Structures are given as structure tokens and as C-alpha cells.
Amino acid sequence: MRKVALIFIITMLAFYALAQQPYDEVAKAVFESLKTGNYSILEPYLDENMKEAFNEKSFNALREQMISKYGGLKSFEFIEEGKSGKFALAYYRFQFEKANVTLRLVFSQTNGEYKLSGLWIQKVVWREKGIPLPLAVGLPILGGILALLTFYTLGFKKIKGAELILGFFLVAITLFIQPVIQQAPFLALGIKSNADITAKGFAFTAITAIWLGFIAGFFQEGLKYAFMRNKRLKEALFVGIGFGLGEAILVPLLQVVQSFILGGLTVQLTQALLSLFERYIATLFHGGTTITLAYAYKNGFGRKALVVLSIVHGAIDTFASYYQLTNSQISLIMTYGTITAITLILLWYAIPKAKVEGEEGKVVW
Incomplete structure (x- = not known):
């Protein structure tokens, strides 16, 4: 029984490791910063160009727009990944109160670490059904x-x-x-x-x-x-x-x-x-x-x-x-x-x- 339990635990850990994406930590920082309004959570994960283009004022403006339009942020999940030249692309579904918003996160690698180089709204699916x-x-x-x-x-x-x-x-x-x-x-x-x-x-x-x-x-x-x-x-x-x-x-x-x-x-x-x-x-x-x-x-x-x-x-x-x-x-x-x-x-x-x-x-x- 101990051997069976050990094999089960190792298998679960392997599946968990495979399920994790190398940029999940950055995506989590995006989620937490958008949810709380705390830019300092996200800032360490931005590359140098992104820090200049997406400063705290830009972040707050984007967050205010998204929250006012889609409601409070509830959760997020990984959808798929891709590649564009030297950049890695990851698509995450962010679940707001009123809509599911797919964000395209663009990553570059710096010293072996993934840094956020771009953030785009890819798709919006409203939860409430509208009129015809x-x-x-x-x-x-x-x-x-x-x-x-x-x-x-x-x-x-x-x-x-x-x-x-x-x-x-x-x-x-x-x-x-x-x-x-x-x-x-x-x-x-x-x-x-x-x-x-x-x-x-x-x-x-x-x-x-x-x-x-x-x-x-x-x-x-x-x-x-x-x-x-x-x-x-x-x-x-x-x-x-x-x-x-x-x-x-x-x-x-x-x-x-x-x-x-x-x-x-x-x-x-x-x-x-x-x-x-x-x-x-x-x-x-x-x-x-x-x-x-x-x-x-x-x-x-x-x-x-x-x-x-x-x-x-x-x-x-x-x-x-x-x-x-x-x-x-x-x-x-x-x-x-x-x-x-x-x-x-x-x-x-x-x-x-x-x-x-x-x-x-x-x-x-």
C-alpha cells in the first residue's frame, strides 16, 4: 500500500508540474495587480520597455476601465500558448463578474526568466445574454x-x-x-x-x-x-x-x-x-x-x-x-x-x- 500511495503522489506531482506553465507566476501577478489595484505586484515582472510604456498611471487607467466595464475580477486560467519571433505568447481567460476576458500576454526571456513585454485584450465574452x-x-x-x-x-x-x-x-x-x-x-x-x-x-x-x-x-x-x-x-x-x-x-x-x-x-x-x-x-x-x-x-x-x-x-x-x-x-x-x-x-x-x-x-x- 505504501508503494501504491507513493506512486500515486509522484504521479499527481508530475501531472501538476506538467500543468504549470513557465509564465503562470507572471500571469498570477497580472491577476493580483488587476484585482487589488496594486501596481507594485506586477512591476517586478515587467521588462524594461514595458515598465516605461506601462507605468503606474497607464496600469490604473486600464484597470479602472476594465473594472467599470466588466465588474470585479474573480479568477483566471491558462488557455493556450504560442510564439511570435523571439517572444512567447500565452493566452489566459480572466473571469470578471460580467464577462470572460481573454488576455494575450507577451513574454521575453531575460537571464532565464520570463518578463512581460506586452498585454492585450484578445476577446470578450459577456456572461449576461444580450438582446437579439x-x-x-x-x-x-x-x-x-x-x-x-x-x-x-x-x-x-x-x-x-x-x-x-x-x-x-x-x-x-x-x-x-x-x-x-x-x-x-x-x-x-x-x-x-x-x-x-x-x-x-x-x-x-x-x-x-x-x-x-x-x-x-x-x-x-x-x-x-x-x-x-x-x-x-x-x-x-x-x-x-x-x-x-x-x-x-x-x-x-x-x-x-x-x-x-x-x-x-x-x-x-x-x-x-x-x-x-x-x-x-x-x-x-x-x-x-x-x-x-x-x-x-x-x-x-x-x-x-x-x-x-x-x-x-x-x-x-x-x-x-x-x-x-x-x-x-x-x-x-x-x-x-x-x-x-x-x-x-x-x-x-x-x-x-x-x-x-x-x-x-x-x-x-
Whole structure:
């Protein structure tokens, strides 16, 4: 019996040794540091380049993003290993409260020891089952359609298809060109992610949000103004509605494509309903701004209206950008509160002017 027991113990120890990976100790340090927020646990396992690139600020920014998005960290396990040139790759599944996140850890060997040279999020699998994809995409689109119906009930029953198409075309231009302008300085600085931005502190994050917001405000309102000159007010309204409908359709579709590239899309019902409201109020906002721009141009204060609306739009998008960077709930509330208040003011100002305008004249664009 003693010999059998000894053989069993030796066998178990051999299996345990084989199951252990040479970089498990580093992975454990990654886990403990992310779980506790203690960077000093991980720092000794970083190579020199990683210590410089992934300093304590960068670590804290990444951790805050992951915890706020995925919940508390519970456990981790090894999945597989690989190789890329002189680097060893190891994939570990980190189990958070809301999702299983696969991290790709990149290792280099220094004096026979494995040091961490890189850390990447490879895949995210949410624990909670989201709503069906068609519903997740359809609810924001429904928000744009409801805005169109709102204007219809306000008396604008003659839908102008050409202007809707023009608005859709303008938002397509916006979605392709505006991000290039917004991201240019960050690419020049070597900043590749939200974590890189928030790692630089509150001041840099706030300045980034202002930059993103005001580029959006001035680009979109400037583009709309260029096409609103000499437009009749009702024509201008439907260009704005087309712009809002374009966002309601194209933005969710682009998010679906992006999410599939990054590892799938999981949308909760609450998120989808917020998106529905966001697209609804945004379409109303765009309708109000285009009427206002057309009216201001006709009455000799077009440039002043352009500047004011661009600043207002920029302020709204600044709150939205800060939320996207930090997941701050206060920023989210400020975004929805501000755009709702501004939209109501715009509609109160613009709708009566568009209603009393005559119907003579024909659109040409």
C-alpha cells in the first residue's frame, strides 16, 4: 500500500508540474495587480520597455476601465500558448463578474526568466445574454423614425425625399472625415486607446473631450450650414431629419462591424432603449439646427448662428466624449440633459418660423 500511495503522489506531482506553465507566476501577478489595484505586484515582472510604456498611471487607467466595464475580477486560467519571433505568447481567460476576458500576454526571456513585454485584450465574452442583434440595431433606427413622425404630427406632413437623402449623404461624409480630424493629433502622439488618454490624468482627458466635442460641433454645423444657405425652412428641416436618420442607421451598423472585429456584440435592453432615446432626441436636434441655420442666413445673421450652434453642439459632444473616455455617469446625465434642453429651445424657436413660411419655390441641389 505504501508503494501504491507513493506512486500515486509522484504521479499527481508530475501531472501538476506538467500543468504549470513557465509564465503562470507572471500571469498570477497580472491577476493580483488587476484585482487589488496594486501596481507594485506586477512591476517586478515587467521588462524594461514595458515598465516605461506601462507605468503606474497607464496600469490604473486600464484597470479602472476594465473594472467599470466588466465588474470585479474573480479568477483566471491558462488557455493556450504560442510564439511570435523571439517572444512567447500565452493566452489566459480572466473571469470578471460580467464577462470572460481573454488576455494575450507577451513574454521575453531575460537571464532565464520570463518578463512581460506586452498585454492585450484578445476577446470578450459577456456572461449576461444580450438582446437579439436585430433588436439592438433596430431600436436606435426606431428612434430616428419616431423623430420623423414627431415632425409629421407637428404639421410637416409633406415629406421631402430629396432633402432626406441629402441629409443622409452629409452624415455619411461626417462619419468618414470627422474621425480622421479628431484622431490626427493622438496618432501623432502615439496614443492608441482610451486607456492611454485617461492614463495622462484628468486635465488631459478633459482637454481631449473638449477637442473631440468641439471638432464634432464645428464640423457638423459647418457642413450643414454650407448646404442650408438659400434653402427654404421646410427643406432645411428635412435635411436635418435626414442627417439624424442617417446617424440612427449608420452608427449602429458601424458599431456592429467594429464589435465583430473585436469579438462580438452584446447589448442589454437598457442600453438599447437609451440608444433609441439618443437617436430620437438627436434627430430632433438636427432638425432644429438646420431650420435655425437656414432662417439665420436669410435674415443676415447666419455666421453668428453658425458659431453659437457650433459651440452649443460642441458642449453637448464634450460631455458625450468624456463619458466615452471614462464611463462617468455624471457625464452621461449631463449629455442627455443638455441635448434635451437645447433641443426643446431650438424647436420652440424654429418650428413656428418654418410653419408660417410659404410653399412656393422648388428645391434644387
